[in-house]
Amino acid sequence: MIGPVVFRTLTTHWRQMLYWGLGLALLVLYMLSAISPEAIKGFAGMLKNFPPAIAQLIGISDPELLTTPDGFLSLGFAAYAPLVLAIFAISAGLNVTANEEEEKLLDVVLSWPLPRWQLLLGRIVGWTIITLGIVGLVFAGMLAGRFLGSAQISLRRSLETCINLLPSTLLILTLTVMVAATVRRRWMVTTIVGTFVALSYFLKYLSEVFVNDVSRVAGKLSYFTYYDNAGVSLHGLNMTNWLLLTGIAGVFLLGALWSFQRRDVGL
């Protein structure tokens, strides 16, 4: 029965949903309500004069895309939102086992009649619900921005942009849990997963700046490639990419369960 674990995770950490969700929602609300279509066009024109490598580095893969409100939302918010959410996901992943293990709390919890896999799964489900809440708040921020501002973003694209945030966040969450289930120490987990995120972002950047076979292959190793905020803005949600990232998150989850089930706790 993972219900009590899920409930406990939600009651303990619901504030995280508010902090992260409202923070991002207010940001997107400000962006959409404060900027007019004319300003967006002016901003796009300015960015056209940017060196491409610099524009790529700050997540602007195609300045032309900026000329539409949906494109502005994609490049001005969705391009770096997964980086912000990666920080949340690492923090959340550490809360599943690593924090309690390092603080010797896990000894107490695991002396209760609770299978290890239920503890892990229940907490991941709890954090997934919190992530859904954050994404929901971001969508609410977009709706409010759409209502208050003059930039008419597409409701459907806004929803798809939000849904597209889920798999990459869950991927980092489950990766963090899996690494924590293997190496235990918080600083080591943070370093490994943080490096993974930074390297992924860098590979995606390389693949867009240098167009050749090597960079193309390197780009495919980055989860940001499958996140593809610009593609979602132009063509809608890519279910193949969405399912691929969700599937990898599922593999990381299974890895975490396997590793945590068989190893020593609290050394």
Added chain:
Amino acid sequence: MNSISRVIQTQNLSKVYRTRKGSTPALTKLNLEVEKGEIFGYLGPNGAGKTTTIRLLLDLIRPTGGNALIFGKESVQDSVSIRRKVGFLPGELNLWQHLTGQQVVNYAASAREGDGAMLKNASGIADRLGLDLTKRVRALSSGNKRKLGLVIAMMHTPDLLILDEPTNGLDPLLQQTFYQMMREIRNEGRTVFLSSHVLGEVQAICDRVGILRDGELKAVERVSALTHTNFQFVTIRFRDPVASSEVENVPGVSDVKADGSTLQFRLNGEWHLLLQAIRDLHVVDVRVKEPSLEDIFLTFYGEVKK
């Protein structure tokens, strides 16, 4: 002793910690049996393997050899059903700082699918220990945190209590309350397995004691068998120089060393015979030191300490 009366049974239970620097054996082929309805003391100096044994019994760590049966069930395969009937107090206790004592109790009760009776029991234990459950954990002293640990270890009336250094941080009056509670648990036919490095504590409440050193179980004895080794180290300073012969022949006195006006010796007998022997001497100062576990152990097994 039949298998039903054995609450804990280990067979060649071993644990080797492997690190990058190499392997460290923490427990070597432990064969131990603890019977239903007894208070078993697990004695040993720090690093002897007491906590490793407890962590193996609770399936927090996995054995590298042998196995452990608790209530006749295998400790790894059946750990969840075992833990339903076990209460545990870790030696190094940490609890959720932001929660109140009552919230910690509620959390533990929900994990144990407890009802109102369990919460009422927790409240009763807290009252006996003088613990205020309304305070946040961060506001509790280390002794009060220990009390809260005891509450969540005992609230579900476990058939087996596993306590790692339970009285660390408890004041002497509360230690007596704790001892009384342990005796009550034994009288109800439940079992207590407690680790300690304090011989007095073990002598006060335990029926049997296992002595662990360097990861090996050296002996399992009834506590009464150890009591005859209950000696003290005595240092007496006199006003004038004294010879060792002043006390050498007193029954129970041994290992006498004379150093000017000071005598040092081991006393394993009655004080009045010693006091009679030195009644004509001018005593300036008397100091008595309780023997360490190691001293008791070496005496009991006739080993010579270098």
